[in-house]
Amino acid sequence: MYALRDLSMKIEKGEFVFLTGPSGAGKSTFLRLLLRESLPSDGAITVAGKNLAQLTPRQVQAYRRSVGFVFQDFKLIPRKTVLENVAIVPRVLGAPVSTQQRKTFQVLKWVGLQHRMNAYPQELSGGEQQRIAIARALVNEPMVILADEPTGNLDPDLSLDIMNLLREVNARGTTVLVATHDRDLIRRVGRRVIALDHGKLISADERAEAGSNAGA
Amino acid sequence: MRALKYFFDEATASLSRGFKTALVATATITVAFVVLGGFLILTSNMERVFTRWQEAAEFSVYLADAATPDQRAAIEKTLRESAVVGGIDAVSKEDALRRFKQNFGTLAEAAGDIAANPLPASIEVRLRPNANPADVGALAQKAAGLAGVADVRYDRQWIQRLMYAVDIVRAGGFALAALLVFAAALTVASVVRLALLARREEIHIMQLVGAPIAYIRGPFIMEGFIQGGLGAITALVILWITFFVVRSRADAWLAGVVDPATLVFLSIPRAFMVLAAGMAVGALGGFIAALGTREIAD
Numbered sequence: 001m002y003a004l005r006d007l008s009m010k011i012e013k014g015e016f017v018f019l020t021g022p023s024g025a026g027k028s029t030f031l032r033l034l035l036r037e038s039l040p041s042d043g044a045i046t047v048a049g050k051n052l053a054q055l056t057p058r059q060v061q062a063y064r065r066s067v068g069f070v071f072q073d074f075k076l077i078p079r080k081t082v083l084e085n086v087a088i089v090p091r092v093l094g095a096p097v098s099t100q101q102r103k104t105f106q107v108l109k110w111v112g113l114q115h116r117m118n119a120y121p122q123e124l125s126g127g128e129q130q131r132i133a134i135a136r137a138l139v140n141e142p143m144v145i146l147a148d149e150p151t152g153n154l155d156p157d158l159s160l161d162i163m164n165l166l167r168e169v170n171a172r173g174t175t176v177l178v179a180t181h182d183r184d185l186i187r188r189v190g191r192r193v194i195a196l197d198h199g200k201l202i203s204a205d206e207r208a209e210a211g212s213n214a215g216a
Numbered sequence: 217m218r219a220l221k222y223f224f225d226e227a228t229a230s231l232s233r234g235f236k237t238a239l240v241a242t243a244t245i246t247v248a249f250v251v252l253g254g255f256l257i258l259t260s261n262m263e264r265v266f267t268r269w270q271e272a273a274e275f276s277v278y279l280a281d282a283a284t285p286d287q288r289a290a291i292e293k294t295l296r297e298s299a300v301v302g303g304i305d306a307v308s309k310e311d312a313l314r315r316f317k318q319n320f321g322t323l324a325e326a327a328g329d330i331a332a333n334p335l336p337a338s339i340e341v342r343l344r345p346n347a348n349p350a351d352v353g354a355l356a357q358k359a360a361g362l363a364g365v366a367d368v369r370y371d372r373q374w375i376q377r378l379m380y381a382v383d384i385v386r387a388g389g390f391a392l393a394a395l396l397v398f399a400a401a402l403t404v405a406s407v408v409r410l411a412l413l414a415r416r417e418e419i420h421i422m423q424l425v426g427a428p429i430a431y432i433r434g435p436f437i438m439e440g441f442i443q444g445g446l447g448a449i450t451a452l453v454i455l456w457i458t459f460f461v462v463r464s465r466a467d468a469w470l471a472g473v474v475d476p477a478t479l480v481f482l483s484i485p486r487a488f489m490v491l492a493a494g495m496a497v498g499a500l501g502g503f504i505a506a507l508g509t510r511e512i513a514d
Contacts, residue, residue: 035424057429064426077418079233092427094218140425 003029004199007043011177013143016170018186019179021196027179030196031146034177035069036060048143065093068137068145068174072152074129076121076136082108083117086136093140107135111165127158134165138174145169147178151185163189219434226435227442230411238443241400241407241501245447245494246454248396253455253482253490255389261479262382268478269375275341275352277359280366281309283337287364292339294362298355300347305340309333336366349376397497400447404440404501412436412508419509433506437499444498448491456481 004026011017019027032038033045036052045052047063055063076085083104090100108114111131113124121129130150137145147166151159163178163185170176180186186193195202231238277291295304307315312335316323343352356370412419422432459481462469466476482490 037424061426061428064424066426069424075417075421077421079229088421089425091222092422092425092431094428094431096218136425 002041002199004033004040004196007196007199007201009194009201009204011175013048013175014170014173016167016176016191017178018189018191018193019177019196020181020183020186020193021202022181024198025181025196026199027181027196028148029199031069031148031177031179034144034146035067036063065140066143068140068142070130070133070137070145070147070150072149074121074126074133074153076129076132078121081118081120082113082124082132085121085132086139089136089139103139104135107139108132110138111135125158126154127161130154130158130162131165134162134169138169142174144175144177147176149180150178151180151182156185159185160188219431220438222431223434223438227438230415230435230439231442234407234411234414237407237410238439241404242443242447242450244403245400245444245498246450248393248400248497249448249451249490249494250454251389251396252393252493253451254458255386255393256486256490257455257459257482259382259386259389260482262385263379264478264480265474266375266378266382269371269378274369274371275343275356276369277339277341277365278336278367278369279338280364281336283364287362291359291362291364294359295339295341295355298351300344300351300355302342302344304342307338307340309335309337312336312338397493400444401497401501401504404443404498405504407443408436408439408502408505409508411439412505423509429509432509433503436506436509437502440498440500440502440505441495442498444494444496444501445491447498448494451494452482452487452490 007030019030021027029038033040033052034047036055039053048066050059050063052063077088080088086108087100087104090103095103105114105117108117111134113128113131113135116124116128121132124132130153133150134145137147145166150166151162154162159182166176166178167189191207193206194204195206277295279288279291283291292304292306295301310333313333316335352370353376356368359365360368419432459479463476463479466474466479481487
């Protein structure tokens with residue numbers, strides 16, 4: 001049994017790519033491999049010239065600092081405020097307090113939630129929580145953002161807001177890979193699509209046409 | 217320093233969240249260190265008391281009634297030449313009888329009918345303060361073999377046996393304390409592991425953002441360290457109070473056998489050693505629990 005097999009693809013630096021397929025297609029497994037949470041039993045995954053399977057534990061830490069992640073369930077820490085949730089990244093990387101505060105405030109301002117920085121996650125709406133999760137993913141200025149069903153818990157309008165935010169992230173030069181089974185959302189945003197099914201690559205260069213309501 | 221502050225902040229926040237379970241771990245450490253510290257105080261004071269007794273110990277050589285003046289001179293020469301002897305005092309049969317009558321008046325009256333003086337002449341030996349017990353033992357054995365000697369009484373022999381008993385008490389006490397300390401470390405590990413499981417998601421997030429392993433494990437080790445330190449401090453306070461209560465009543469309880477002034481609490485360096493050991497045991501428990509962060513990664 002393989003979660004993924006016969007998979008060969010390339011994502012260019014600065015691209016915005018959708019990874020789609022039905023449940024069980026292998027989207028999350030693919031992201032776990034890219035996050036270096038799992039290793040392929042065969043083959044190689046190369047990111048920015050580095051074979052992920054050959055990284056030492058210390059190099060894995062360094063690699064992950066260059067990758068931002070966003071999950072469907074936000075993965076915010078309930079007992080920490082918005083500010084602390086975002087600042088945890090520069091904090092655990094040993095940044096000075098002034099740098100932590102500056103970076104955190106900048107990124108919260110960018111996602112439009114600087115006024116909620118003292119609130120706790122449970123006091124925010126789903127859309128706001130996902131914006132905080134994106135702020136946390138961005139605070140360390142990563143080269144890649146990996147998003148696993150980032151709109152899975154949101155209504156269509158909020159989903160489009162989040163996608164627009166990710167498009168802005170991409171416009172700043174960050175590579176964005178979004179796993180979603182929401183074909184309608186993909187069509188509305190309109191970007192390159194990689195389709196998987198039962199762990200196999202169905203299409204690697206399908207291009208969704210942006211709908212008229214794709215937003216900014 | 218930033219890292220230590222982060223560890224401390226996270227550890228104290230976690231301890232305040234899981235206050236009751238942390239209290240159990242701290243109490244376990246307290247019990248273990250009360251036992252450990254208690255045995256340290258007990259054995260060190262037993263040693264002090266016995267050493268004082270040993271210093272005041274008597275060494276007497278009893279002479280046979282038939283001992284000749286030459287034999288007596290040879291015995292005195294042997295004793296004087298020994299490096300452990302500070303001086304000697306000769307006690308004649310008459311002196312011995314006089315002392316007996318002074319010390320045991322009633323008995324002396326009862327024995328008044330005995331015609332001959334049954335008490336032997338003796339030589340009382342004053343030992344040098346730092347005389348090696350083994351050397352004194354060897355001298356006692358040598359003296360017992362000399363011609364004209366009826367018996368040798370050396371108090372240090374039973375004091376020495378008491379000293380061996382202290383060693384046994386100490387070994388047993390430390391074995392018990394080691395067992396309790398081990399149990400305390402495991403309790404801390406279990407409590408910290410509960411905290412770790414409660415923060416599973418947070419640890420996962422930290423791993424995903426590439427936090428150094430020290431940053432992930434540090435707060436848990438600090439949590440154990442704080443619990444161990446608090447447990448050891450509580451143990452020292454309990455021991456200190458208990459010690460002074462016991463010492464204030466030592467006269468009544470020990471019937472004057474031991475001078476309360478000779479009893480001492482743990483020295484400052486030893487108290488710090490107990491505190492450091494508490495912190496180390498707690499940190500070890502925290503570290504054992506923190507190894508579980510690897511399972512979360514896997």
